Amino acid sequence: MLFTKLVRQKVTPYWEGSFQHPFIQELESDNLVPEIFRYYLIQDQYYLSHFSRLHFLIAQQTTDKAVADLMVAEAKGLASGELAVRRDFFKQLAITDKEVAQTPVAPTAYHYVSHMYRQLIDGTSNTAFAAALPCSWLYHEIGVRLNQHGSPDPLYQQWIATYADKTAAAQLQQACRVINRLYQKSSVAEQQAMVQALCISSQLEYAFWQMAYTFERWPKGAANGSPKHVRQR
Template identity: 35%
Template sequence: MTFCEEVRKECDDLWQGSFDHPFIKQIAEGILPEDVFKYYVKQDSYYLQHFAKVHALAAVKAKGILTTQRFAQHAEITCGAEIALHEHFFEMLDVTDEELATFQPAPTAYDYTSHLYRVAFEGDLADILAALLPCYWLYYEIGERLKGAKPNHPVYDKWIQTYGSEWFENAVMEQITRMNELAEGLSTERREELKEHFRKSSYYEWHFWEMAWTKQAWAIGSYELTRNK
């Protein structure tokens, strides 16, 4: 088995949790409350800004000029396209400038991006890609699973179409191939380190749906923490 086949199999329970999450199931059925998706889009837009920056850090740590170029392109094209998609959703969902000005990342969004930055600053290119890959790959698998779904909702139809598209599949397959190349010949101990990055990101992916589903806030019991307190 390749490295990616191994780690995907080992993380199958986490991924199945994403596939079975009511957030995903209700998108497919077209019945997810729009306020839940609106919350998700704002958090995901925050995440993608940092996702792009971590790609830039990967470009810096790449040894070959072609790999540097590809990570820079992924930062610009893949993330740029997704951010443009979110801006489209902002318009469709009536996300106001005031909402964006007062936006705060939820604990899970903040934790996930912090995980990516820690891996990026402490590790090498293999570490970074192991942490980034679940976002690519999981969304691709969700897109494939939902290809036959007919939400009959303009936002959810577009969301499914994006992650089931050929350009997104090509980006995912490129990164899977690169991850296998980077992991080839590494010691068992080193591969386990990479798998742990992948596993943590897979965990955060599942919790990202849960974060949106519950509209997670910074709170301790009934006391809500806000920027002004």
């Protein structure tokens, strides 16, 4: 079976979770509290800057020319596309460089970025590619779904339109073609690692909405007296 067909079935619960998450639902209906979107953008800035570096690193590590070309094109496209759109958002929301620098990275953003880098040490350039794929793929599906109605808020609509874009679709199709070819010629162990890397990223994409929605922070430990250690079932 094609890699993309196999994993699309496996990630359905997490992607459905993303589609149904209040962050996405409220972004579409214009009820999303601006502070939540702000927190998302700041955390996502951390994510995007590492995502771009990761693509250059995959390009260095791979021996496959098509992968190297794709990675460099994506990293460059990111600089002129998504990061440029974000600069405009930051201006509209008056998010300063100082505020970004002073906001600690949240655990989930840190986890997600670490998961992708880890592939370059513990995995291969193929598993790193697989870990990075839900990023453009899930967001494109979200963009297409949300663009059917659009959001009444011009800022949220601009966010949606970035991902519903036709250029994004063409680049995604090309990435899927390349990864399907890599999967076919990989060993069974590497194939399994590629599936796992993509599934973990899909769960972390889902967790990313919740991170923003709850203003997730690191545990404080005993900083404010005795911490409560509650067992969860």
